[in-house]
Amino acid sequence: HCASTILCPPSEPPEPPTATHVYISDDIATLLWTPLSFSGNDPIQKFFVHAVREDSNERLSFGRPPISRLFSFSHLQIFSNYTFFVTAMNSQGNSSASNKIKAEIYGGTSCKPPLRQITNGRVVGTTHMYGHSVTFICNTGYHVTGKSTTVNYHTLACLSGGMWDGTAPTCTKSSSSSLSRSEEVTTITLSILLTIATCIIIVVIVYCQSKRRKGRTQHQGQADVDQPSSIPNFASSELNCMHTDNFIYGQAIALQYNQDNRSKMQAVSDEERQSRSDNDALDNVVENTYASINY
Numbered sequence: 053h054c055a056s057t058i059l060c061p062p063s064e065p066p067e068p069p070t071a072t073h074v075y076i077s078d079d080i081a082t083l084l085w086t087p088l089s090f091s092g093n094d095p096i097q098k099f100f101v102h103a104v105r106e107d108s109n110e111r112l113s114f115g116r117p118p119i120s121r122l123f124s125f126s127h128l129q130i131f132s133n134y135t136f137f138v139t140a141m142n143s144q145g146n147s148s149a150s151n152k153i154k155a156e157i158y159g160g161t162s163c164k165p166p167l168r169q170i171t172n173g174r175v176v177g178t179t180h181m182y183g184h185s186v187t188f189i190c191n192t193g194y195h196v197t198g199k200s201t202t203v204n205y206h207t208l209a210c211l212s213g214g215m216w217d218g219t220a221p222t223c224t225k226s227s228s229s230s231l232s233r234s235e236e237v238t239t240i241t242l243s244i245l246l247t248i249a250t251c252i253i254i255v256v257i258v259y260c261q262s263k264r265r266k267g268r269t270q271h272q273g274q275a276d277v278d279q280p281s282s283i284p285n286f287a288s289s290e291l292n293c294m295h296t297d298n299f300i301y302g303q304a305i306a307l308q309y310n311q312d313n314r315s316k317m318q319a320v321s322d323e324e325r326q327s328r329s330d331n332d333a334l335d336n337v338v339e340n341t342y343a344s345i346n347y
Contacts, residue, residue, distance in 0.1 A: 063094040065145040069138045074155045075214045076162040081155060082124040085138045094142040101125075102149075106133040128157045156180075163210040172223040185209040190223035197224045 067090040075082045083101055096118040103112040103125045116123055128134060133156050140147040155164065162180045169175060172194045177186035190196060190204040198221075199206075206221040 061093050063142070063144045064092040066090065066092040066094070066096060066140045066142050066147045068147040068150045069099065069140055071136060071138050071150045071153050074136050074153045076155055076157060077214075079128045079130055079157055080124055080126045081128055081134060081136065081157065082122055083136045083138065083153070084122045085150065086121070088140055088147075091140075092142050092144055092147075094144055096140050096142055098141045100139045100141065100146070102137050102139070103128070104135045105129060106135060106154075130157055132157050163214050163216050166208060166216060166220045170220060170223060172225070180210055182210050182214075188221050188223075193226055194223040195226050197222045201226045 066088055069085045069088055072084045072086055074084075081103065083103075085099070088096065098118060099116040099120055101114050101116060101123040104110070105128075112125060114123060114125075125134075125136075133154060135152050135154050137152045138150040156162070158179075158181050162182070165180050166175070166186060170188055170190075173188055173190040175186055175188055177184065180186070185207050187205055187207045188196075192204075195201045195204050196206045204223075206218075208216045208218050208220070211217055
């Protein structure tokens with residue numbers, strides 16, 4: 053103690069300490085804090101640690117010696133949220149409350165919950181205990197910032213010390229011009245197939261045109277002998293090479309032509325039978341006449 057007030061500044065309540073972290077294990081919460089920056093020109097007599105249960109306003113307060121820098125609260129309510137803070141006391145009174153740290157009691161070694169939601173993504177996993185993990189998934193069209201455009205998720209694991217093995221990621225919009233490897237393969241394959249199909253179509257067209265020209269040449273040489281000039285030569289290859297819009301018409305003409313030919317052939321057969329019948333009758337008349345004369 054000072055012998056004179058002139059040599060010693062007046063005493064006052066201390067400044068609040070700084071709470072640094074809360075570790076959770078089962079139903080136990082351990083609060084840590086740092087030394088005071090100003091004791092109020094009077095020695096610290098005691099620290100007080102506080103835990104307030106949010107859903108019931110139940111308050112737990114314990115005094116600790118001035119050399120203490122941590123304290124463990126035990127038998128806390130499982131699956132409840134608590135607010136932890138520290139105060140200091142000297143002969144002049146108590147300090148104001150330190151910064152407050154909130155934590156949830158999970159019944160095991162837990163990590164502080166990461167971001168509940170992320171922009172342009174979602175969080176999968178609600179257990180923040182040691183050995184468990186949470187996964188951040190970016191929405192369609194987005195990827196994890198700093199990773200390949202094909203990676204749209206990131207996983208964090210809770211370590212034994214109550215810390216995550218990384219930080220929560222962010223999602224970045226993927227470039228619309230970038231294609232995945234499978235999309236590139238599909239595009240190349242379709243291009244090759246389209247090229248092959250085009251070549252086949254060209255070959256078929258050239259072949260059909262050649263057959264048409266050949267058919268017309270043969271038809272012109274046989275028009276006066278084999279068939280009326282008004283009826284084209286409907287060879288099978290000619291009909292198969294017709295365009296789709298002329299195919300039905302060509303088939304109809306060919307059918308009519310075949311029917312006309314059958315009718316003509318039937319008429320010729322009838323005429324031949326009639327001629328043979330007439331000749332037989334004439335022969336009979338001649339034979340009868342010749343027999344009468346001889347008689």
